[in-house]
Amino acid sequence: MTASAPMAAPGAGSNASTAAFRRVAESKTFAILVVVLAIIAIWYAFTVYLNAPWQLDTYRRDGQEWTAMQLARDTMAQERPVLPSPHQVVAEIWKTTVDVRPSSKRSLVYHGWITLSSTLLGFVIGTALGILLAVSIVHNRAMDKSVMPWVIASQTIPILAIAPMIIVVLNAIGLSGLLPKALISTYLSFFPVVVGMVKGFRSPEAIQLDLMRTYNASTSQTFWKLRWPSALPYLFTSMKVAVAISLVGAIVGEMPTGAVAGLGARLLAGSYYGQTVQIWAALFAAAAMAAVLVALVGIGQRLALARMGARP
Amino acid sequence: MSMQASPSPQGGGERNARASVVEASGLGLTFQTNDGPVQALSNVDLAIGKGEFVSFIGPSGCGKTTFLRVIADLESPTSGTVRVNGMSPEEARRKRAYGYVFQAAGLYPWRTIERNVALPLEIMGYPKQEQRERIKRTLDLVNLTGFEKKYPWQLSGGMQQRASIARALAFDADLLLMDEPFGALDEIVRDHLNEQLLELWKRTDKTICFVTHSIPEAVYLSTRIVVMSPRPGRVTDVIESTLPRERPLGIRESPEFLAIAHRVREGLRAGHSYE
Numbered sequence: 001m002t003a004s005a006p007m008a009a010p011g012a013g014s015n016a017s018t019a020a021f022r023r024v025a026e027s028k029t030f031a032i033l034v035v036v037l038a039i040i041a042i043w044y045a046f047t048v049y050l051n052a053p054w055q056l057d058t059y060r061r062d063g064q065e066w067t068a069m070q071l072a073r074d075t076m077a078q079e080r081p082v083l084p085s086p087h088q089v090v091a092e093i094w095k096t097t098v099d100v101r102p103s104s105k106r107s108l109v110y111h112g113w114i115t116l117s118s119t120l121l122g123f124v125i126g127t128a129l130g131i132l133l134a135v136s137i138v139h140n141r142a143m144d145k146s147v148m149p150w151v152i153a154s155q156t157i158p159i160l161a162i163a164p165m166i167i168v169v170l171n172a173i174g175l176s177g178l179l180p181k182a183l184i185s186t187y188l189s190f191f192p193v194v195v196g197m198v199k200g201f202r203s204p205e206a207i208q209l210d211l212m213r214t215y216n217a218s219t220s221q222t223f224w225k226l227r228w229p230s231a232l233p234y235l236f237t238s239m240k241v242a243v244a245i246s247l248v249g250a251i252v253g254e255m256p257t258g259a260v261a262g263l264g265a266r267l268l269a270g271s272y273y274g275q276t277v278q279i280w281a282a283l284f285a286a287a288a289m290a291a292v293l294v295a296l297v298g299i300g301q302r303l304a305l306a307r308m309g310a311r312p
Numbered sequence: 313m314s315m316q317a318s319p320s321p322q323g324g325g326e327r328n329a330r331a332s333v334v335e336a337s338g339l340g341l342t343f344q345t346n347d348g349p350v351q352a353l354s355n356v357d358l359a360i361g362k363g364e365f366v367s368f369i370g371p372s373g374c375g376k377t378t379f380l381r382v383i384a385d386l387e388s389p390t391s392g393t394v395r396v397n398g399m400s401p402e403e404a405r406r407k408r409a410y411g412y413v414f415q416a417a418g419l420y421p422w423r424t425i426e427r428n429v430a431l432p433l434e435i436m437g438y439p440k441q442e443q444r445e446r447i448k449r450t451l452d453l454v455n456l457t458g459f460e461k462k463y464p465w466q467l468s469g470g471m472q473q474r475a476s477i478a479r480a481l482a483f484d485a486d487l488l489l490m491d492e493p494f495g496a497l498d499e500i501v502r503d504h505l506n507e508q509l510l511e512l513w514k515r516t517d518k519t520i521c522f523v524t525h526s527i528p529e530a531v532y533l534s535t536r537i538v539v540m541s542p543r544p545g546r547v548t549d550v551i552e553s554t555l556p557r558e559r560p561l562g563i564r565e566s567p568e569f570l571a572i573a574h575r576v577r578e579g580l581r582a583g584h585s586y587e
Contacts, residue, residue, distance in 0.1 A: 207416060211412065214411075215435045216408055225434070309421065309423070
């Protein structure tokens with residue numbers, strides 16, 4: 001955007017160039033870039049600072065002379081650093097996504113796919129469950145009084161504590177593989193959907209409900225023609241939270257349950273063997289995946305609301 | 313462009329003579345609030361004949377909106393009876409005997425104007441072809457032809473309110489209940505819509521109950537004006553209009569008009585005398 005803005009015409013003088021400069025400085029891209037660069041700079045500084053003790057130890061043991069330059073270079077190239085440097089993480093991600101076959105156990109794509117599939121399954125079930133619960137809560141006073149406290153209570157239990165239980169119990173009744181893990185995602189993701197959709201289904205104004213009453217509309221007509229379309233903006237907002245939290249659920253579900261594949265398993269294996277670079281690479285893969293998922297829901301939201309005649 | 317209203321024996325010529333469209337006797341409604349009971353309506357007796365245009369005027373809290381809502385079965389009276397087309401309000405509502413126009417247009421923002429007008433028709437299960445005809449006819453009636461595909465936010469406030477009137481007219485109920493439909497609009501738009509509403513009333517021979525707190529509006533539109541006062545909400549005066557059915561906007565400067573307006577004002581003042 002900023003680059004395509006009419007650049008200072010030759011000879012337009014310094015005024016035009018300061019204006020162009022200001023436009024660049026005020027642009028969103030520029031702001032993001034500055035923040036990213038700052039984070040990377042701070043990260044590098046901490047890489048040197050945190051990895052230096054071990055490096056100095058090594059120098060002392062080897063009786064080796066060292067310069068500041070060399071220290072900086074070595075702290076950024078350790079095999080098991082306290083904090084790997086950004087380029088090590090990038091190299092690891094590159095190596096495990098591009099250089100290795102996606103079907104290989106060493107491929108991040110392979111592990112990412114395992115996690116993604118259970119994330120998506122859990123998210124879909126969670127969203128459906130959340131909508132169903134919200135529908136019954138809005139239409140039934142008893143449900144409203146009795147279910148909502150349980151829904152809230154369910155979220156106060158640490159997921160780390162309950163995840164192994166879910167896996168064990170489901171295994172005992174013959175369910176294994178993708179579903180138990182997905183159900184942990186479901187456990188987390190139905191919550192924002194319930195809360196958001198209860199609010200959404202109740203968002204029509206009193207006169208809109210009165211209007212339906214004057215038409216002698218049935219409950220289901222009122223639901224499909226009024227409550228559901230009114231709730232759609234709320235649905236997408238809660239789905240954004242739900243999809244991100246589903247991913248967290250899937251990763252957490254892979255950690256304490258002895259899973260052998262998935263980003264969670266990758267994180268766990270990394271921490272067993274002190275492979276910090278591997279851990280950070282998996283973390284970044286998870287973060288990128290979350291960002292993409294949330295962005296996809298956002299695109300769906302924009303498309304759906306545009307079809308509903310939202311103001312552009 | 314006529315409304316092919318359902319055939320009625322009265323034909324609209326004579327009023328008050330036949331069975332009333334709305335008949336209230338000893339009607340009372342008390343709301344229970346945190347500050348104790350509030351008498352919104354007390355002992356209201358009123359009969360509205362077919363083809364009448366009745367305005368309800370009074371300060372806020374006088375129960376004029378509540379009365380309309382009781383007719384529409386949106387509130388239940390706590391004493392007395394009210395009959396709509398000879399039925400209880402609930403039966404009348406189930407038979408879709410009336411169209412209700414609210415203070416705010418309340419159009420669904422996700423529906424185009426024609427889809428908004430289609431809403432009651434969809435709910436009442438009209439076939440698609442008839443829906444199209446009715447949408448065309450009612451939008452024409454409120455002068456919104458050409459705006460079918462627009463979304464509500466693309467229309468001015470006055471046009472939105474006209475669309476909501478079209479929505480209330482679409483299913484051809486003989487009774488139209490209007491709760492301060494033009495209250496939020498500016499004077500000029502309001503004049504214009506008043507004129508259009510009279511035109512529409514003449515063409516369709518509907519019975520209209522119209523809540524307002526504008527004296528000129530009430531006098532200009534009505535065949536009868538019901539003056540109400542608050543605490544408790546009650547009817548203090550019912551004024552028969554002597555104005556002809558044909559009413560150009562200029563009639564509002566005529567002595568006859570001013571005389572009626574004066575009487576309405578007196579009635580409103582009397583209701584306030586205890587203050």
